[in-house]
Amino acid sequence: EVESVEQLMEIPDDTVRGKIVFYNRKMNPDNYYTFRSYGDISVFRSKGVEVAAKKGAAAILARSSTYSIDSFPHTGVMRYAEGIDSILALSVCTRDADRISFLLKTFPKARLFVKTYCHTYPDTISYNVIAEIKGSEFPDKYIVVGGHLDCWDNSEGAHDDGGGCVQSMEIIRLFRATGYKPRHTIRVVMFMDEEIAQRGAKKYAEEALSKKEIHIAAIESDRGVATPMGFSADMPDSCYVALQKMTELMKSWGIWLVYPGGSGVDIGPLKAQGVPLMALVPDSQRYFEYHHCANDTHDKVNQREMQLGSASMAALIYMIDKYEWKY
Ligand SMILES: [Zn+2]
Incomplete structure (x- = not known):
């Protein structure tokens, strides 16, 4: 569990390899204009995935970008850097993020399994x-x-x-x-x-x-x-x-x-x-x-x-x- 990409960078690759990286950063409430707090979280879907993949992580979980404690995973576009193997990236709702964090702190040996049914369909013609x-x-x-x-x-x-x-x-x-x-x-x-x-x-x-x-x-x-x-x-x-x-x-x-x-x-x-x-x-x-x-x-x-x-x-x-x- 980390709060930022920089924090993950500090962790030795051996510790990360084969693990699920859990980005658990709460949306910053200090900005009146809430969009200004969005980038702190959406970065996990681009740079966050890239750094985790380079370190050999199996997947990332990212806390949703919302101030609410709710049960809706909030998603968004993902970008993989060129030449880097794509790894699984999942958004987790804030309620579950709090729960996972609690479990990890209480039971350091806790294990998390993820399964996803996502897939990408081929492009099709559409119009403005x-x-x-x-x-x-x-x-x-x-x-x-x-x-x-x-x-x-x-x-x-x-x-x-x-x-x-x-x-x-x-x-x-x-x-x-x-x-x-x-x-x-x-x-x-x-x-x-x-x-x-x-x-x-x-x-x-x-x-x-x-x-x-x-x-x-x-x-x-x-x-x-x-x-x-x-x-x-x-x-x-x-x-x-x-x-x-x-x-x-x-x-x-x-x-x-x-x-x-x-x-x-x-x-x-x-x-x-x-x-x-x-x-x-x-x-x-x-x-x-x-x-x-x-x-x-x-x-x-x-x-x-x-x-x-x-x-x-x-x-x-x-x-x-x-x-x-x-x-
Ligand atoms: Zn829009």
Whole structure:
């Protein structure tokens, strides 16, 4: 049992060989923004597996990345380093992680057996799903809003990222309901394969480039469905100043946070084309109760919180459409 990859590195290979490495690190509660604590744990699925495999471990078990004490293993993408034999890697729910830790401390000779039925199916063809309202003045200029259609196999993917897809589609409905005719083409994209290889995201950016499509903005909603707090922005300074002014108008309904940071995995490849990128940032306190586990079901999504998110994106898109970045 170790708490970090560094700690495992200190242990002699002979001690690790043939054993199961148990990464039992609790998610750090000190960060207000919970995503900042995610990397400490997800590293076990990449570097953690690599170091364990190099030392001859038989498998790794990793404590789930959640603050909850629950019975859901929280999973995620795994990467094996090239040239290193793949070893079994399993996620263990926090309740069982505590139990295993207790048993190991109480009975140092305790033995653990693992059996898994996981396997990888061959790739198959799938698609991004796209809908748009043609722009009345600039049909060849696009504002993209989207989420991703795929999810982890252990859940419905309601928060990750069914909610983001619904919020994006809702933009089109809201504009039609209000009778607003956008000047630019508003394009909703539900990307495919975000969780594994981001092939939908890469393909979209590739097509945009080859068709010489001009994107004036892209927004992604992929951080769970909760009360929106604001936007994270990855864009030139001139656009960022305009974004700050535009979001100033949204304070009365709780949009108070704008900061330079990442956007989204799916719109990320558009950065190379100079597209100003944004992510909707909801309150993240409960997100890791649902993230990548069987608990991510539709009954956990609050309709009103979801609507607040789509309304916030719609308001921002309306202003970008109206003023471009000259607000
Ligand atoms: Zn996602």
